[in-house]
Amino acid sequence: MWTIDADALESIAIGAGILGTGGGGNPYLGKLSARRLLRSGKRVEVVSLDEVDDDWRIVTVGGMGAPTITIEKISRGTETYEAMRALESYIGRKVDAVIPAEIGGANSIEPMIVAAQAGIPVIDADGMGRAFPTMPMITYFIYGLSCYPCAVCDEKGNKIVYTEGVDAHWLERLSRTAAVQMGGHAGAAVAYMTGADAKRTAIRDTLSWAKRVGDSVRDARFRREDPLDAVLESTGGTVLFCGKIAGVDRRTVDGWARGSVTIEGTDDYAGSTMDVAFQNENLVAWVDGSVVTTVPDLICIVNRDDGEPVTTEMLRYGYRIFVVGIPCSPMLRTPEALEVVGPPAFGYDLPFVPLEVVR
Incomplete structure (x- = not known):
């Protein structure tokens, strides 16, 4: 306790x-x-x-x-x-x-x-x-x-x-x-x-996990280190994209926030574009039209400067962000779970390919 x-x-x-x-x-x-x-x-x-x-x-x-x-x-x-x-x-x-x-x-x-x-x-x-x-x-x-x-x-x-x-x-x-x-x-x-x-x-142990992630980000800020490294180390995630939000299409429909965000690449991703579709949560990410991550794996948008999460209701033009992919729990990858949480459950005719296989 x-x-x-x-x-x-x-x-x-x-x-x-x-x-x-x-x-x-x-x-x-x-x-x-x-x-x-x-x-x-x-x-x-x-x-x-x-x-x-x-x-x-x-x-x-x-x-x-x-x-x-x-x-x-x-x-x-x-x-x-x-x-x-x-x-x-x-x-x-x-x-x-x-x-x-x-x-x-x-x-x-x-x-x-x-x-x-x-x-x-x-x-x-x-x-x-x-x-x-x-x-x-x-x-x-x-x-x-x-x-x-x-x-x-x-x-x-x-x-x-x-x-x-x-x-x-x-x-x-x-x-x-x-x-x-x-x-x-x-x-x-x-x-x-x-x-x-x-x-x-x-x-x-997911509350403990959330605390460790937050501790890591706050420690990086205190040490004036890159919060991206802290997020990756504490989550086991991988960088999917880095850039600036160029457009947000968001609407409230039937009790959900639905839409998509378009991100123009910077740094190593200059010249490329990522699109992320969401229904309250981020569901599918494409880079230059090719799928790079889907539910149930995690697609997380984080502020580039301080590691703060950028939730769907807070997406704004001009935000400089990085997008991190994190493998989901094995309990979400079973056949019975994927029937409910895989891409087709959200209307996307896409197979679920684990993040570690795509990358």
Whole structure:
């Protein structure tokens, strides 16, 4: 077990922002919310999966909606906590711990906020090892857990509990429709499971990983070293491109931020162009028309000067960035996972070729 203080929070916000592949919600806003709780005396304790009892009751908590809306819509700060309480009320039992759905942006920090509000620990694991835009892409559901019951709540206090349904695809449609009607963003609690379930279906130690990435970037800044080297060393990633953002086509559609970004190459990539398509998260990257990386491997856009993550809602003309590819968890490369998180799941008629093979 370890405790998150202000210093660890700073590192996790950077690391989760990078590993979130552009999505998961703005990490800066999540950091501010968590920092306020820490200053008020709340504690955030993190436990590893090995410390979790098999009979614990656990739930995934986080925000759902378009990142472009979350940076503009004023939050009450208790939406996700209230969603968890609504789920507990239906179940008739308090949960023992919360676990992230994804290790991306604010959705890595939101479970810490709920844990602090409820006085329970957060588990050092998640259901993606990155961020994805839809609920069926969570490993808990890929590997057999039920997505029901599920609760969503908005800042006005509206709560909906989905008790039964067909599958995670239907729950995604229904809950996202609710989130859109709630103003484009809502807190959610889903994936009610036991500790034994979490050990079987979760990707381990991802909060610790995010912290190590952030620590490495911050240390490089302090030493006035290249943050790119820090990102590559702490993630096992490889440079896909370096350049300046030349154009952004972004729109908010059906509760997602969809679009693409065009990057003009500089340095070793001068004369080339990279295009990256995204749906909240970065999905496919092309250089001069040839595919270089696809989901589920991670495509991360990072500020060239300081190593800060550049999320999809923050993409702007003129930003000087580097693009890093990071191999995804082996749990996302199985045949059953690729049916849900591979390029065809997002509408791209492309095979998944592991990053290390492409490079």
